[in-house]
Amino acid sequence: MTDTTGAPDAAGAPLPLPLLIVDGANVVGSVPDGWWRDRRAAAVRLRDRLVPYARSGVTGLSGPVELVLVLEGAARGPASVPGVRVDEAPGSGDDRIVELAAAAGTRPCLVVTADRELRRRVSELGAEVTGPRTVLG
Numbered sequence: 001m002t003d004t005t006g007a008p009d010a011a012g013a014p015l016p017l018p019l020l021i022v023d024g025a026n027v028v029g030s031v032p033d034g035w036w037r038d039r040r041a042a043a044v045r046l047r048d049r050l051v052p053y054a055r056s057g058v059t060g061l062s063g064p065v066e067l068v069l070v071l072e073g074a075a076r077g078p079a080s081v082p083g084v085r086v087d088e089a090p091g092s093g094d095d096r097i098v099e100l101a102a103a104a105g106t107r108p109c110l111v112v113t114a115d116r117e118l119r120r121r122v123s124e125l126g127a128e129v130t131g132p133r134t135v136l137g
Contacts, residue, residue, distance in 0.1 A: 017066040019104045020058065021127075022050060022135060023113035024071040025093050030114060030132040043075040047084050050135060054083030058134050061110040070097050094118045101127040 028035045028042045035042035047069050057063030068085050071078065072093035080086045089096035094115065101109050101122040109127040112135055113119060119129045 016107045017064055018057070018061050018108035018110070019100070020053065020061055020065040020067045021097055021100050021109065021111045022046070022067070022069045023093060023097055023111065023115060023118065024069050024075055025073070026113045026115050026118075027132040027135060028075070031136065039074040040077045043069075043071050043086075044078045046135075047078050047081060047086060051081060051083045053135060058110070058112075058130070060128060060130055060134070061108060068100060070100070072096070094121070098122060098125070101125045 024043055024046060028039070028046055050067055050069060053063070054065060054067045055063050057065050066085070067083060068087050070087050070089055070093050072089040072091075076088045078086055087096060087100070094117070097111060097113070097118060098121050101111060102125050104127065109122075111118070111122045111127050111129050112132060113129065114131050123129055
């Protein structure tokens with residue numbers, strides 16, 4: 001299980017970690033490496049590649065962070081690992097990402113996607129947005 005709390009506030013209560021949400025379908029699809037032949041295996045590769053970012057954070061969001069990889073469709077199935085929580089969208093991955101960004105409340109939230117409509121939707125909720133190269137570079 002991933003620890004979702006950070007340093008304590010002035011009263012000693014732990015503050016929630018910043019939230020980093022990765023649009024699995026969009027990030028996997030941004031690299032033409034044959035991912036379409038086995039979407040689940042591509043999702044596993046991405047999940048494993050994301051692990052270090054849970055501690056370090058990414059440009060625009062210092063670590064440690066709560067890192068959530070949202071998967072949909074044929075990519076569903078990989079389990080969460082320490083540092084990366086896999087969230088399987090019951091329907092649209094974009095809709096699930098919007099729900100997670102909305103639930104972030106006032107804590108910092110960064111969504112990794114290149115999807116223009118999704119970028120617009122989460123930005124309206126106060127989330128920041130960055131492209132797939134942030135986690136693929």
